[in-house]
Every structure is written in structure tokens, then in C-alpha cells.
Amino acid sequence: MRSAWLVLVALPAVILSDHTASQCGVVAGKVTVTVAKTSADVVVSLEPRGDSVPVVPPDTAVILNQKNKEFVPHVLPIVRGTTVVFFNHDDFLHNLHGYRQSKTVFNVAMPYVGMKWKKKFDEAGKVSILCDVHPEMSAYIIVLNTPYFTKTGKDGAFVIPHVPAGEYVLQTWHEKGKAKTLTITVSGSDTTAVNLQLGD
Numbered sequence: 502m503r504s505a506w507l508v509l510v511a512l513p514a515v516i517l518s519d520h521t522a523s524q525c526g527v528v529a530g531k532v533t534v535t536v537a538k539t540s541a542d543v544v545v546s547l548e549p550r551g552d553s554v555p556v557v558p559p560d561t562a563v564i565l566n567q568k569n570k571e572f573v574p575h576v577l578p579i580v581r582g583t584t585v586v587f588f589n590h591d592d593f594l595h596n597l598h599g600y601r602q603s604k605t606v607f608n609v610a611m612p613y614v615g616m617k618w619k620k621k622f623d624e625a626g627k628v629s630i631l632c633d634v635h636p637e638m639s640a641y642i643i644v645l646n647t648p649y650f651t652k653t654g655k656d657g658a659f660v661i662p663h664v665p666a667g668e669y670v671l672q673t674w675h676e677k678g679k680a681k682t683l684t685i686t687v688s689g690s691d692t693t694a695v696n697l698q699l700g701d
């Protein structure tokens with residue numbers, strides 16, 4: 502009796518998810534970076550060509566760590582409106598010197614282990630972050646106007662799932678490779694393959 506009830510409940514859920522999937526596609530491929538040691542840390546984003554889509558910041562905190570004299574992650578793509586919590590894991594002084602182009606937008610001392618400081622990023626674009634104590638430390642926060650984005654792994658592979666069918670402008674960002682922009686069409690339930698090379 503109990504198992505029959507479970508089947509009846511599960512069935513409509515399966516039909517519903519199939520229906521949703523038929524209107525969404527996947528954008529996947531590989532970005533090869535010729536001007537860096539690996540093809541990691543390329544931000545790939547899709548902005549609809551028509552009306553912009555609403556972006557909803559995540560409920561959970563997005564964390565950018567200072568650990569062993571490194572920013573982890575080195576590249577952090579977020580949607581507009583996201584709050585980032587900066588977290589010093591080292592038992593010594595760091596700071597957070599944030600820039601938009603050459604203009605300082607924040608400069609905060611992070612003097613002790615366990616210290617956290619948070620900031621909301623409302624404006625799209627690139628925020629570069631340095632630590633003035635350790636010149637080798639750097640991070641980039643890429644603030645996006647779209648929920649459809651990802652970051653490549655070391656092999657340059659990327660996947661953006663659940664993209665509603667339509668026309669999009671695909672953009673790449675990499676700290677050294679020249680940005681690329683192309684228009685793509687996403688059709689429901691298909692994978693749109695994109696392979697790109699980023700150089701000087």
C-alpha cells in the first residue's frame with residue numbers, strides 16, 4: 502500500500518522535470534588559453550540578447566579566503582548583488598586592496614587569523630584585489646549581470662547547464678588572455694558546443 506502511494510506521488514514530478522528540460526539547453530566546450538600555464542580560471546558568461554534576466558544573489562555566503570599567502574579562489578565570478586565574505590586563515594597580517602581599474606574601492610586591514618570582512622558587490626565589472634603586504638597575492642572578482650556563467654577547470658573545459666532556449670552573447674574573461682565575444686543560439690534540450698582559444 503505504501504509503495505503504491507510513493508509511485509503515484511513520484512510520477513508527476515518526473516513529467517514536470519522533463520517538461521522543464523525541453524525548454525533549456527546546455528552550453529559546453531573548451532577554452533584553450535595560450536598565454537598562461539593552464540586554461541583554468543576563464544570566466545564564461547551568457548547574457549541574453551533580448552530582455553535581461555533577473556539575477557538573484559545566492560542565500561549562502563560566497564567566501565574568498567586568504568590562506569598560505571594566496572587568495573583562494575584566485576578568480577571568483579558572482580552575480581550582481583552578491584555579498585562576499587573575505588576570510589583570513591593566516592596567523593599574520595594581510596590586507597584587502599580592491600580596485601576598479603586603477604581606482605581604489607576598498608582598502609581594509611586583515612590583521613589576525615579568523616578575521617572576516619564582508620562586502621556586497623552591486624555593480625557589474627571586474628574588481629581586482631591585491632594584498633599590499635604580499636605582492637604575489639592577487640584575486641579577481643568578476644561581477645556579472647546574468648545567472649548563466651561558470652569558470653573553466655585546468656583543462657579549459659566548461660559546462661553551463663539549464664540555459665533557457667534563445668540567443669545569447671557569450672563572453673570570456675581571463676586575467677591575461679584577450680576577451681572574446683560571440684553570439685550563440687541555445688535550443689531546448691540540446692548542447693551548444695563552444696570551443697575557443699584565448700591569446701594575446
Ligand SMILES: [Cu+2]
Nearest residue numbers: 595632634635
Ligand atoms: Cu597578504
